[in-house]
Amino acid sequence: MTGSANLNVMTSTARRVGRALLKDFGEVENLQVSTKGPGDFVSRADRNAEEMIRTALMEARPTYRFLGEEGQEIEGEDPTRRWIVDPLDGTTNFLHGMPHWAISIALEHKGKIVAGVVHDPVKDECFFAEKGEGAWMNNRRLRVSGRTKMIECCFSTGLPFGGRSDLPATLRDLGRLLPACAGVRRWGAASLDLAYVAAGRYDGYWERRLNAWDIAAGIIIVKEAGGIIEPLNPEGDIMADGELICAAEPIFEKFAKVIRG
Known part of the structure; x- marks a missing residue:
């Protein structure tokens, strides 16, 4: 290109x-x-x-x-x-x-x-x-994954460190998601998590308390690869709140329903 x-x-x-x-x-x-x-x-x-x-x-x-x-x-x-x-x-x-x-x-x-x-x-x-x-x-x-069954999907997130206030919410997320999917990865670089969704390596990704510089580039890469990306709170703002969820279109609604509870 x-x-x-x-x-x-x-x-x-x-x-x-x-x-x-x-x-x-x-x-x-x-x-x-x-x-x-x-x-x-x-x-x-x-x-x-x-x-x-x-x-x-x-x-x-x-x-x-x-x-x-x-x-x-x-x-x-x-x-x-x-x-x-x-x-x-x-x-x-x-x-x-x-x-x-x-x-x-x-x-x-x-x-x-x-x-x-x-x-x-x-x-x-x-x-x-x-x-x-x-x-x-x-x-x-790049194109996002085409998987349609949650049990075949692998997702990514970040895990709060040092007793951060969002740890309980993340643990609740994992409690709902892990029984429903093929696995969850935590590799410690939000920009690459988003890039991997765009490449179809991950089927979806979510995280809280991010900064604009963590996610700005990854947002457009996911969108241009055909992925859906939204605030975790549907009424929120990704860049302002630092909370997001994204996935390929075939799995997005199922994934979002699990994470949003």
Whole structure:
């Protein structure tokens, strides 16, 4: 797929930052680590990656706004367009030497996500999508799963850490879902969970208490792959609330009914 100039900037930036992060990943035991909060770690590699992304995107589009996980939001002359970036989604995996983490870059226009990139450097898988142009992984077009029976489906979620307030709700979700499906996975990187739904690897995904940078790129990748994505609370707002549920159309209603109780 030949993307727009914006998408090309996003993918080239994600790949360049991915190469830099791979070098740090190879020396993970030497990383300087500080604690941001319970179970939430930030590394020197994380901060450096965001700086690299911000520099590249702001040089390419100096009028756009910029929101990243590690710094304050930067206002731009164009209030309608905003980069939303997670420089290292799956930081805990990264710091423990587990090869499942990604760079997530999204472009928002007038409050809607219009392009997204989720790049997994370890596996050399770059997932991307642009509004109206489909979803892709490297050179392969993506489509969500076609399974229709819950008992054949594999789902993904995140598990709250450190006694977070949403732990009881997640345990209730699992209590309803596990008897009805083929399995649930928790791999610790929301952007890749969404990308895997788009690729048909997972049949669906849900999670609470996410941030905009965790999910922005993945949202459009799922939609462009033919998936359905909604707020967990049907009256809610995904980006504002950080709660979502998504799946392929044939299974969505059954899945949502189980999760929403």
